Amino acid sequence: MIFDLQSGETPKEITGDVCVVGTGPAGVTLALELARKGRSVVLLEGGGEAYEESSQALYEGAVIGHGHIDVAASRLRQFGGTSGHWTGLCAPLDALDFETRADIPHHGWPITRADLDPFYARAHPYLDLGPYRYDWEDWRSIVPFPALPLDPTKILTDVYQQSPPTRFAEKFMETVRADPKIACWTHANLVDVTLADGGDVVTSVAVRTLDGRATTVKAKTYVIACGGIENARILLNARKQRPAGLGNEHDLVGRFYTDHMTIETSMLLFRDDVDTRLYPTSLKYDGAEILMGLKVHPDVVKARNLNNNSAFLVADYGDAVYSDDFRNYGWVAFSTMLKTFSRGHVPDRFAERTCDVVDDLGSVATGVYRHALRRVLPEKPAQAFRLRQDAEQAPNPDSRVTLTADTDPFGLQRIALDWRVTNEDLLRLRRTHQFIGEQVGAAGLGRLQLGVSDPPDPDIAYSGYHHMGTTRMHADPRQGVVDADCRVHSTKNLYMAGSSVFTTGGCANPTLTITALAIRLAEHLAVSA
Template identity: 35%
Template sequence: MLRNFALLDAKNASIESDLCVIGAGAAGIAIARAFVGTRTRVAVIESGGLGVDRVAQSLNVGANLGLPYYDLAQARERRFGGTTMRWSGRCAPLDPIDFATRPWVPHSGWPIGPEVLDPYYRRAQDVLDVGEYRYDASLWQDIGLEPDGFDPATFAVRFWRIRARRFGHAFRQDLADAANVTVYLNGTVVSLAPDHDANSIRHVVVQSICGREVIVTARHFVLATGGIENARLLLASDEVERAGIGNGRDLVGRFFMEHPKCRVARIETPDPHGLLERWRKQFPRGMPKLWPALVPTAAVQERHGILNSSLAFYYRSAVGMSAAALRARPPGPAAIARSMAEIPANLVRRYVRRRSVVFAPQALHLLARGEQAPDRNSRVVLSNDRDALGQRRADLDWRLGEIDKRSARVLTELAATEFARLRLGRIMPAAWLSDGSPDGWPLPRPGDATQDHHDHLQGGNHHIGTTRMATDPSRGVTDADARVFGKANLFVAGSSVFPTSGWANPTLTIVALALRLADHLKARLP
């Protein structure tokens, strides 16, 4: 059932459950659904409501201390369904190399292998409703296209499956009808209280904005509040345990990773529209949307000492530019006429339907989405500022290193070689790739109306690695079962447990890990 925490009977000073899941995003909902119909009593605590709430969102406010990043108040959503309520639905699994310990990538290696997650990936496909568990180059045949012939020893073709399933809509009724699951909306967990021996969590304290406070007891607890808030909750428990729960080795909040993305090259090609149509979103009938990308093979990554990243193809269209940018650099009538003449009639119809009008000439470019190398100095830290509930806020110090930039440069050089060999066109690398700075990235230019959002460094709103899993507490915060080291009944769900990020968007792996954790908890909660 769904209940509003703020409207609970004043006599209810406590809530008892077998399992308490903190957060109702992709991970929290996946775990709760796995228990529907069982004899386990599940309490799900969600800070927001069914829709976006300005006051709940204000709890996300924090400062960006490192590289420019998104406004932290808007980079995640406190609501039932979490950030899936506004995501693109882009899904892909991690590659086998992402789980491996790579000598050229410090702090790499998972305590589990890809074979452990494989059956859960297949189950996650159903939860996300993204079709068959297949992401490789064989999908070219399914959509009726021939591959472009990129050297398979250099590049592997991977596909994203794209279907924006909103968990808050798709699974709301499932949980509302469940007799053994109660979702408490508009209640924020403000503290974790360890048992007298400090080896387990006794209860959590939940508050509403209006000042209501309730204690929730359970046999097991799962933090599923996202990569920033999971770390903040553990760090903010420093009044209970020195330095915070699970932070005896100063690892909570560290190793924050994103998927840095940026334009890396312009493509000069005689057939820009043909190339774009092949490598942009595909819409085969009866299948989820598919979007191909080029990914360096494991052998190439090892040979060049680079990260697992991807390349995709983009146009910069006139309609994609801001009004100020168009005024500053409008396409002339002759350029518009030439562009229209080059576009086949079927493409014109397709893009008119999408309300795109005309592409600027020679605006095709390569966009790199990078794996970020784990860096302990890239981190979430506690602020001295406090939110409306009196809790210390989370600030973000996002950092990138030499290997991150070098990987983007090498990836672009490999693409240039392949384009020349296949006579697809000429790759013109962006100047920032070779500007002499080992870790310099193009940053936003305040006040420049002509810049496109792909002109400068961005992330994907993916908050990864801040409670990483490891084989022992000297290397991470959680073990292979996502249990916080030193706590018998506290677990973490979400991308914060990823030791490395890979190139793929994290949600499919988040759900797969959540389903695995649910199975583990079922064994502990007979």
């Protein structure tokens, strides 16, 4: 059921077995899984059922570190959360991402990839993905195009799957509305967390609307699932009983902020007779839309002190008709609206997106024209490929979310994001590209033009808007905010869900892992809550 805290009589108290704060992929998945197991869930959403400027403004904050990032527009404060504008690319984290590495401090989770595998498989239907298969060997006999003939002990063909992308509001809002075990309250902003006097048990959370209504939620267990930035902000603002912030006894909340460095650089130039048809575009086979990239073998990654990385090949056709240089904000708005209308829905932020299209009409017109020409012109093989990646960063405690003196309408302090892009991260990417080029050359396939300089230029790195790591998971409370079950170490019944618990970011987009962790958490809470 869905209720609006801004409409009708305000309840004095709302109760349930589990209170989940946030309706993005983590929160909605968790609520649905718990409801199926018979638990009553209070699901809180600070925004409305659709986009609202007044609610979205609560996400405003400062950027004080590396630029090329945003803290407000990159997130959505509405039912479905940021799934309302994610791009849909999915892959599980690699086994390497969970391992402790002697060459990279703070690397490693208290769980393994094998621990998550069954939950990754269960996450696939939530995201409208195909079969849970990410090994190229599982697709080789199905896909008619060959992989590049590179030494598999050095370079792997990496497989990703493409979600439509799934919009959780479109797919699950009516399911939540019809579920008697879920009481979802919109415009219900979490403003405080109360512990039992002198204790470590959360007894209630305070909720308010922007128009001044207030109530209290009481449950046996509480889960904060508001994203990699907001999760930290909520804990840091909860200082009424914990002066440093809830869970922040070791000054870890907000630290280890990590993102994917979105970088498109370096150029692979292949011989004319090399078959590259597997790589430039996504392919649809066996109920899945898949996209392939090149990945350095994990043994080589460790031996050469590299970060994990998957490089996609972006075709450079040498002909403007085949160029995608029109894909900026206007085209993204236009294509998003077109896809949403094709599914029978009205796009969220319709007026804003229409303004983006009108403001950038030249690029939109160019895109439409080129797509039309591509349908009638013969397919042209690419001459070269740029390497595009969401490159991993090593865990860095100095990369962090902190509070500023500015406050929002509820009196909560806003955030400052100090995203650190280090020279070492960029130099590791440079060495990764060099190694790929060496292997392409050794196989006689072509050569690489290296695009990462030494010393590196940090301006080549843009945010992937994958906010991770700010309430990181670790078995030791002096090194992490939550334990292997996502429980805040210093409490008995408060949990964090979403990408804030990531210990490393790997090079996979985080939504599949977020959803898998939510299902895993639901299994735990169904027994313990």
